[in-house]
Amino acid sequence: MPIYAYRCDECGFAKDVLQKISDPVLTVCLSCGKPSFKKQLTAAGFQLKGTGWYATDFRGGTAPSTAIPTGPADNAKPAAAAENAPAAAPASAPAVAAPKAD
Numbered sequence: 001m002p003i004y005a006y007r008c009d010e011c012g013f014a015k016d017v018l019q020k021i022s023d024p025v026l027t028v029c030l031s032c033g034k035p036s037f038k039k040q041l042t043a044a045g046f047q048l049k050g051t052g053w054y055a056t057d058f059r060g061g062t063a064p065s066t067a068i069p070t071g072p073a074d075n076a077k078p079a080a081a082a083e084n085a086p087a088a089a090p091a092s093a094p095a096v097a098a099p100k101a102d
Contacts (some may be wrong), residue, residue, distance in 0.1 A: 008036050
């Protein structure tokens, strides 16, 4: 169940309330009793730290079959085409040697 933050506009009373998503929104302040208790917009309550999380990070098991590939497929056509391509033709210009240091 999510935790919602509420604050009263009249007296400034603030409270975090554990509620179901389907529960009605609270409107009456628990401190002053006035109908000015409003739900606040807050940031998510978790942080992702580290270098990343991947589908292969499961311990003691295998990656799920629904994992999204992150690189080229094993049967990619460019790699297959490169294997069937003729070898590169030798350069027509002679190689220039580096000058010798005396």
